[in-house]
Amino acid sequence: MRRVAIIGYAVSRLEWDAEKTREEAVFEVAKGAMRNAGVEREDIDTVISASTDFLDGRTISSCMLIGASGAYLKDESKAEEDGMYAALYAAQRIMSGVHDVALAVSHTHSWIFNPHQVTQYMLEPWFDRQNDLLNEITLAALQARLYMSRSGADETHLAQVCVKNLRNAVKNPNAFRKMPDVTVEEVLESKLYSSPLTELMISPPCDGAAAVVLASEDVAEEFCDEPVWIRGIGNACDRYLRDRDLGRLNSLRIAAERAYRTAGIEDPFRQIDVAEVSERFAHQELMAYEALCFCREGMGKVLIEEGMTEVYGDMPVNPSGGALAGDAVCATGMIRLIEAVKQIRGEAENQVEECRTALAHAQWGLCAQKNLVFILGDRR
Amino acid sequence: MGLIKEKFDRTMEVEGEWSVGAYRWKAPKGYLDEYVRNFKDRKITGTLCSSCGRVYVPPREICARCFTETAEKVEVSQYGEVLAFLVSPPLEKGKVVIAGIDAVQAGFLKEGEQIILAIVRFEGTASSLVLPLVNIEPEKVRVGMKVKAVWAEECRGRLADLIGVEPAFEVKYE
């Protein structure tokens, strides 16, 4: 299979009610990623954007952003999900041999309309949507409680995930929620949304945009002397809420297995130097530890208790602060991908030493129904 | 025999809504707000892309072709050319309903009136605008005819100040 590398990236600051239009935000990161990759618009063969009509409040949310995303008279498409899926589609277009250089750009300005309200529209309208208590947060709360009852994890473990990520975010200039000396108690006492989930355990919707430039192995080294190679990709989608095991992230396990197989990873805990996980809710990071085979089932709580996923730990997870430090919905997964690239290039603010293999994860859908995993490495 | 449309049974429906009006957006300052402000002095302005020389009307912040921000605001000519046009039949009640309001009933459009929609390019610009063509009978409208802007009596810096275009001068080719 044709190898693909990430040769450039750009991220905007995650903020609320940004003093810029959607068009300016996309233009800023698209131009920034090209500059970072050392490519001109002429070098780009294809552009894949990521945004959704419900979040942007515009049917065909990409049609007025063609100029800003650099897609004018380019082979273009829009992934209507997380930005990491746009990066996946861009990689597939390169692997097919039809294209050599691709730009993937993603954005969401949550100020436009509350993303939590949009999640109500993701429910099956003939039955679930009739119950107006259901939305992403209350369903995630049910998922959290189910996971906790099986694994023995309690609210404190969830709070420890928040403390780790919110403290990590202090070093990340782009993070939205930074709490240098947040404590477990503070997390537990923050406003209760739907037990056990309090405000700090829920990723805060905000405005953000991100972009990456990908290139095939034939041209990557032309543009960039230290390309970050995509060594494995895994992607899977679970069944709908009512007929799936809510207490596990099965589709993440399937996705991780496939990514590990292509990347030649047998023991993820030992071989992966850092992981950037899209934890839309605190408990989902613990569930991800298990689905990513960093530990056995139910042992997620041990990893967080022992501090093994701290940036100095054996298996650092989310040195960037993760989604709990800022969730620009469609950009969140792509930002995880970029943070993983930064770790490999040694450009991360919260750098893990000797980082040669990184994992980036994106989730989509209610209770992380869909999951996507990238394995990145510093050599082909 | 005429049109055949297969009928399908109707099953129970459940209802729901999507408050599209509750969304909020942002426009760049200094573009459309300035464009209509200049209408107060009956001026049409656009933005010039210094890289390709195109003038966008209404003003545009980013030039797609050059992938750069447009540099300057410029005033453009009020004379233009009809590139294409549409002609409505004489309007009747019940034919044009917008947001639940019958436009003719409510008096926004006059009964029996024929609206001509011309797509006009003002001289020196790289954009075309859809504007009503007034002061002319529908049969006389020609592609390529010269037109000029028509302004409301009292222009207060609103989009509605630019009423449309009217025939400018007739060039007779012998």
Place this chain on the structure above:
Amino acid sequence: MRRVAIIGCGQSKHGRRTDVNQAELVAEAVWAAIEDANIGVEDIEAYAVGNMQGFGGICQPDLVFADYIAAGGKPMQRVATGGTVGGSTAHLGYYEVASGMYDVVLAVSWEKHSDSAEPGATTGLLHVAFANLSYMMKIGMDMRSFAIMGLAGAAAGISAYQAAFYMARSGCRIEHFDMVAAKARRNAAKNRYAHLKWPGCTAEDIAKTEMLIWPLRFGHVCPASDGASCVIYASEDAVRRLGIKEVAWVKGVAAYADEEADQGESYQGTAVVDYSDQTGAILSARKAYRRAGIKDPRKEIDVAEIYAPFPHQELMFSERLGFFDDGTAWKALEEGVTEIDGDFPICPSGGVNATNAIGSSGMQRVVEAALQIMGKAEDHQVPKDVKNAVAHAWGGQVQFNTVMVLGDRPKGW
């Protein structure tokens, strides 16, 4: 480069499908495609899905009915690009296989307009520019201008302006639009999946319909249908492994985006002067033909399924896709070149003018082109040997174009 073929096609019946919910509608097309390909559901390794979710009111509907289409536990990717969403989903499915990640991929796209309380596709199409409309009100648009904007209709809108541009440019007359609409509804009568069927429809029948806004008659406007279309792709080795006999090879794909016409973000200007230029379509066709090894499209291509919700678009795109010279398509129409039994049949299926579930239509063009290649188009199979076929779709603010060239043999066989 990996060779990829379409091994199965499925469509739901298109019409006002109040007898099924959106999941059942999509399942109808998916299971028809699986049966047509004659493979097991476990052979499908990944999915490509797409629709314009604002129309049916369900956000990310593919997640709601993942298990209806046997996608539970499998990779699924979603795209959405406007009217081209069917074409974009077809391209996504092609790339998923061509990338080498998967060998067998199912691509399905759909739309269920009848679930929206507002008539036809009004909600979705109005919502494309609803933000602009709101800003125009803020900067002082009056109700008269708002009403005038609605004259061309939220449904037709930009296409009506485009028809005027094409007429000014090509010198064709409104009678030619009537002829194209009549041809579409005549052909649709031979297509059991079509929505508006009118056996023996003539240009005069269409000419009698009410004039909405010259040159657009009610008879020119496409219906808002509910429907789903689905294709199954397989790599060359999967075709051999699964022992598939009848296939349509994907020889070239391209989808170039142009700047949006009429209005930009928050009613800013755009530099698209003539909406019938369609540079994106010209570039997409050129790239797809080069990749398919086609030098002279008029001669080497045998049938085209062009996405034409409005009659002028069949004429306009047949020129942009290189079948006829600029401004001459209506002459070929008059000579009957584009009839089902003509020298260059266009939209033998009746096309989008007779059946338009916006999400499904782009994919339906790929399905119809593949059926013609495989000789499985039943009553509307063109009576000639079909070596190459083109499937096209347009979308967005007349700015997106997807082109796919299909053939009975892969390039360089």
Place this chain on the structure above:
Amino acid sequence: MGVDRYSGLPFVARFRWSVGKIMEKFYRSFAEKKIIAAKCEKCGYTVVPPRQICPQCYSRMGEENFVELSGRGVVESLTEVAFRLDGKGGYIWLEKPELLAAVKLEGANSTIFVRVEGDARIGSEVEPVWAEKTEGKPSDLISFRVVK
């Protein structure tokens, strides 16, 4: 340069989703205070609400696969919900949190997400609370309550 903020014109898009023949039967059976599921012949998976295609082995199902459930169920997961969404992007904070549960109905494999009344815990047994006059509409099934 700064931005010019603006909100949408007052417009609410309404939807009326056709539920399909099978879901219509499911709601019609509410009139007799019955909860219908569909049991797959091939793999035995029982899905509620009933549907055309078995989520596990994808075989076709129809009315002949209908089974009537007792209506009783077990609370698998539970949460006290402190807010409701107002449909316009805002939160309505409830004075008294409402109980929401993931309930596995007796005889079914699917989980449904419903309001629960009474002192519920994970593992509690619950039964449906029906409106007095049931007309075969979704609103007939109000919630579930803990079985005394």
